[in-house]
Amino acid sequence: MAKPRILYSLLWLLHATTTSALFALDSVSFGHQAQLSPNGRALPGWSLSGDNHQVQLLSDRIILTPPYPGNARGAAWTDETVPSEDWTADFLFRASGQDMGTGNLNIWYTKDKSHIGTNSVYTVDNFDGLVLVIDQYGGTGGKIRGFLNDGTQNFKAHSSLESLAFGHCDYSYRNLGRPSNIRISNRNGLSVFVDDKECFRTDRVTLPSGYHFGLTAATADNPDSFEVSKFTVSSSSPSQPQHLNHPAARSGLPPTLEKLDRFPGSPEAVPDRPADEIKSQEDQFADLHNRLQGMTHQVANIFGEFDILQRKIEEKHEALMNALPSIAGGSAASGSEQQVQPRENTAAIDEIRRKMEGMERVLQQIQRDIEGKDYKEHINGLQMAVDGLKGGLTEHLPDTVAMLIRASAPRMGMFVFVVLAFQVMLVGAYVVYKRRRDRMPKKYL
Template sequence: MRSPSSFAVLAAALAQAHAQYLVNDLSFGYGPRIAPEGQPQIPNYGMQGRPGLPELLSNKIILTPVAPGNQRGAVWSSNQLNQQNWIADVEFRANGPERGGGNLNIWLARDGAHVIGTESIYTVGRFDGLALVIDQHSGSGGMLRGFLNDGTTDYRSQHNVDSLAFGQCSFGYRNLGRPTQIKIRQTDQKFSIEVAGRPCLESDKIRLPPGYNVGITAASADTPDSFEVFKLVVLTDDSHHYGGSDNTQHHDSYASHQENTHQQDQHYQQQQQQEEPKRKMNFGRGGQAKIEDPYDNVIPDQDASTISTQQAQFADLHNRVQSINHHLSSIFRTLGQNHGVGEQRHAELSSMINDVKNFLHRLDKLDVLEHRMGDVERELRSLRSELSGKLRESENAIKYHVSDKHEALHEHVKEHAGTGHTKLILVIILSQAVLAGAFYMYKKRKSSPKKYL
């Protein structure tokens, strides 16, 4: 049963929703399906991605998958936001491993599909508009930061892009198991941002002009986060541009979606409250802890003779049936929790078994590698023995040929050395004799008497 405060909150939310008009050309995710069945595209939106396009499901868009990493995805509106006062409502979810990383960027920029595409705030160049960046900045559990640019600043060439943020707020967004809502609001008085229903940023000096496209981009790291977008809804209080029966039908659908979402949130909160530990701790005498168990607070047994009237019997029976009902409800909740824990442990055990199987497969590969290494070792040994034999044969052949040639050369030199020396000696003696004879004749002619005419 709902409490009066719950009805008041729901009525206030519905009254606020009915005060706005849905901009159908800039919205998706407010109905049962994001895109009509059988169509691979979102009406009035275009998807971009590197290396592949984002995955479009019936109720969400997966901009970056769980694996592999270093992926980029984007979705951009084909039409422009031409209203002065508006509300942009975005719901997303981020899942990933413990040390996963990445960022989600919400844009209101001029010609964003061509100027920005799949870029993030760290890789974009010049752009004209607003960027809201959601990541784990500086090791925080989660942070939203706002950036403004009039088209003159090149963010890609900046050494410290983080210093250009005009505001920030911290919040947790990873592995929550449920979508996180970000609501951007612009009125005549102020510009504000809410995260999960709580104020994040607010300023009366920021006012975005009309003519911007709405887009969402995401980028994952080596160990990736998976970013999923469930809804992007734009509301305005200007009924001149988006009036009529068709818009009223879509607006009623969005109001019904908001009511269902609010009911689901309340149900989730009530379930969380019911699943809180029932036991309370207090301190009794001596300062020792004493645990109070609500299951001990049961209706005490009474003697039947003490119940004399029919009204007392009915009251006692009513109380005991009600107590049994409470205990049964507690048992069912405990069973449900145990079932959830069992499913989680089963999933963990299945994951561990898969890891063991993968490890065993690797061990099989190691056995194959060991066999191959043994084959290589045997091949090397046989090659070594063959090389040793070839070297010995080559050595013997070289020795044989060298010794044979040496002996032949020795005999040849010995054979020709004697005659060669004798001829040389004879030539020297004859040349000396000729020189001596010539000298003798010269002296004889010189000593002979001279004849004069």
């Protein structure tokens, strides 16, 4: 029993030694040191960009998408590639938002970062590499899925994107009140761990070196806020500092200021230096050159933003012109008809504008008449007329009705005379009948 225990202890010690012998790649990592940025304006080794908002760089985290407004995108990409094929990436993030909040977080390891930009797995076309997607796909509380692409698949145009996932697991990541940890290991295959628990693993995938790491997040109308506090890439072989290839480093002199040669993107600001440190003409020229170059990049970024704004305004204008109602029907109109159609549309719009202006003038005139005239006297006169009519009806109506009844009713004397005359006539007729009957001859049997 002692030998297996000793063998097990030796194996555990060997594993602990090899696991602890990992070196952080500072050029593609952040959050593993005291603070993210030395000056609070740029993240060393990374380029930040956003759509519909500006990615916020704080002292302890990066806010890729804010809680407001929605429909925002944010991205962070490494300036350099990963020099080793044997690496492990530790990623700390937190997602918070409303109960019905939506959004997705993407972890990229790709060959061409410029083609992806701020896109997500749902809006990217073709790419070469790996993407790990964290969202609420399928109405679940959260899911982590892995996708691979060799540059031949168009994810945006694919009808069944879920079928391309090679691994997935369920994970409720929203509103936990704590950061979530994701670890991606590219050693003897590819494995993904979430909060120190295995999510999925495959031995058939090995990612090459020379690729860029990137983080992108996208939200909808009800946004989720995605915050990243650490992204550390470690390897079993230490990386060589870049300044060793610098001429000043080879000559033994202290390294000069880093040039801002990462345009396009957010340029890194040149740190301030005391004037007594810049004594030689070479140092003065280098400092002046760096600051002028940084200013040039800033101006170029401003012109780039103005160019994007101009294109958006032109697209809005074109969409508005296309939305105007077409008077001359038919999509297969000739060239002359297509030239006449805008004029007819303009004439129709002018006619509608004139009619609306006329209606507005009439309404304004009515409003001025109502506000300018005093209708109190007219209302008082109308009320007096109504009162007079009411008094006349109540005072003279009974007498008038009685007079009408008396005038239209027959006289009583005339009625009595008619009755008596009718009775006299009846009596006379009866007497005449009796006399004629008595005078008639009698027949005896």
